[in-house]
Amino acid sequence: MEQLTLALAKGRTAESTIELLNKAGIEFPDFHEKSRKLVFSNPEGTLRLIFVKAVDVCTYVETGAADVGVVGKDNILESGADIYELLDLKLGKCKFSVAGTQDTPPLEEAKKLVVASKYPRVAENYFNQRGIPITTIKLNGSVELAPLIGMADCIVDIVETGNTIRENGLKIMADIDDISTRLIVNKSSFATKTESIRQVIEQLKSGLE
Numbered sequence: 001m002e003q004l005t006l007a008l009a010k011g012r013t014a015e016s017t018i019e020l021l022n023k024a025g026i027e028f029p030d031f032h033e034k035s036r037k038l039v040f041s042n043p044e045g046t047l048r049l050i051f052v053k054a055v056d057v058c059t060y061v062e063t064g065a066a067d068v069g070v071v072g073k074d075n076i077l078e079s080g081a082d083i084y085e086l087l088d089l090k091l092g093k094c095k096f097s098v099a100g101t102q103d104t105p106p107l108e109e110a111k112k113l114v115v116a117s118k119y120p121r122v123a124e125n126y127f128n129q130r131g132i133p134i135t136t137i138k139l140n141g142s143v144e145l146a147p148l149i150g151m152a153d154c155i156v157d158i159v160e161t162g163n164t165i166r167e168n169g170l171k172i173m174a175d176i177d178d179i180s181t182r183l184i185v186n187k188s189s190f191a192t193k194t195e196s197i198r199q200v201i202e203q204l205k206s207g208l209e
């Protein structure tokens with residue numbers, strides 16, 4: 001069987017994804033949590049695992065550098081990549097929300113908003129659909145600060161436990177989308193390596209049971 005390259009997002013969900021792969025009977029014996037290695041193979045040689053930044057997984061898969069990828073729905077929505085999303089791995093569950101300060105007026109009253117986010121495309125899509133014009137400010141982290149210091153009217157960001165919102169005295173103004181880890185597939189790979197990809201999907205499904 002031909003080899004598949006699987007791009008896996010480094011970071012929070014990496015370890016639970018590896019656990020799921022193991023449960024599905026897909027093992028990478030060389031993988032260790034603290035390893036700095038970026039490429040691993042299964043003993044059968046049918047799968048090559050590459051570790052990439054979460055924001056880059058969709059690029060690897062869209063360009064075909066990887067046949068399949070495991071990445072959060074947040075990065076899929078933000079990338080706008082032309083790929084197939086074929087399975088919900090139900091890891092890293094959280095959501096996209098709009099949040100503001102206690103003084104931020106209701107969104108439906110807004111004529112124009114300044115929105116800070118690590119996910120400007122997600123923010124623009126959400127507010128465009130509601131006919132609210134926005135200016136986005138792209139930040140790379142600690143986004144909750146922006147409305148607190150008057151840099152933005154509100155933020156679009158990930159909420160998991162809600163602790164960051166609460167501890168900074170912000171409030172959720174709207175929920176945008178549920179997020180979890182998904183299996184994505186390069187479109188040409190799915191046409192040319194259908195059987196191998198189907199097999200990985202079936203294995204992952206059994207690992208999820």
Ligand code: PRP
Nearest residue numbers: 141142143157158159160161162163164
């Ligand atoms: C993420 C996200 C939120 C927070 C959500 O930030 O951007 O700020 O976690 O989790 P919670 O609802 O459980 O508090 P992260 O910790 O990754 O830091 P960063 O945004 O500064 O990169």
Ligand code: MG
Nearest residue numbers: 141142143164
């Ligand atoms: Mg954050």
